[in-house]
Amino acid sequence: MSNVFATMLVTHVVVGIIGVSATYALLMAILKKKPSLWFMKLSALIAFLSYLVSWGFGGYYYVLRYGSEVKPIINAGDYPWAHGIFMESKEHLFLFIPVLIFVSLLILWTHGHEVIANKDLKRALAFLIFITFLLALFVTLSGIIVSGGAG
């Protein structure tokens, strides 16, 4: 693998993990009785930017290397389902993540005080963030499986 693709993949993974961690931190923050609004805003912003960067770097790798060099190896190997199920799922599900976290970010930045004051609103946003976290977690684990199948 060239240094460029290696850099793309490393950045995709590391920044993606930062995004997932920030989403988890946001979830833990909003579940508190007295959440810290500045912490939630910061976590949401870090998560959103991380997902965008991870998307960009991952997309570059996917378009220029994965399809032509990695996917044939997986399909010819012992774990073709790594691509057929997990990469295919990842390709589609990941699109939701930046959008969902952006919605959370927007709500927090424009109506953050109302979210903290209103239990129903807070619960609804917490659920949205939880779904985002679940999707991000699934995409992350799928990535591990896909890489494992590329041996």
Place this chain on the structure above:
Amino acid sequence: MEIYPLLTISHIIGTVLGVGGATFAEFLYIRAIKDGEVDAEEKIVLGTTYRIIRIGLFLSVISGFGFLLLFRFTGVEERLLDPKLWAKMSIVIILAFNAILLTMHKIPFWLGSSLSLTSWYAALILGSWRPYPYTFMETIIVYVMAVFIVAYILHFIRSRFLKKS
């Protein structure tokens, strides 16, 4: 500095913070409830301990993924599908969800604290045990049993300590 020692050091520091933090959290909590309530100062101390645990978790996860990338780049991709690795990751995921449930008060404290402590030690043991001879299911079954054994031990310690004071 080469990447492998850096990842190892980071991962160990993360584990130390997590395991140590979880252990201290238990002892600090027992001390805190000795008088029947957790006062403001004790809450601050416990809160700081939980923050240390979360830092440990983040460091462990980031460095852990560093190892996964290293496997990818050094031609040992099959290690990414290793049953021990998946058992360890499953336990870390359980740990993360446990923290969510504890924050929401949706899990009894006796179970949540045992899950936390057992999970950290399980991750430590799995990371250190090489070569590892057991399957994913065998590991998870033992882990689940350990959670309840640790819960009983913690209950015993708490009741003995609180009875004496």
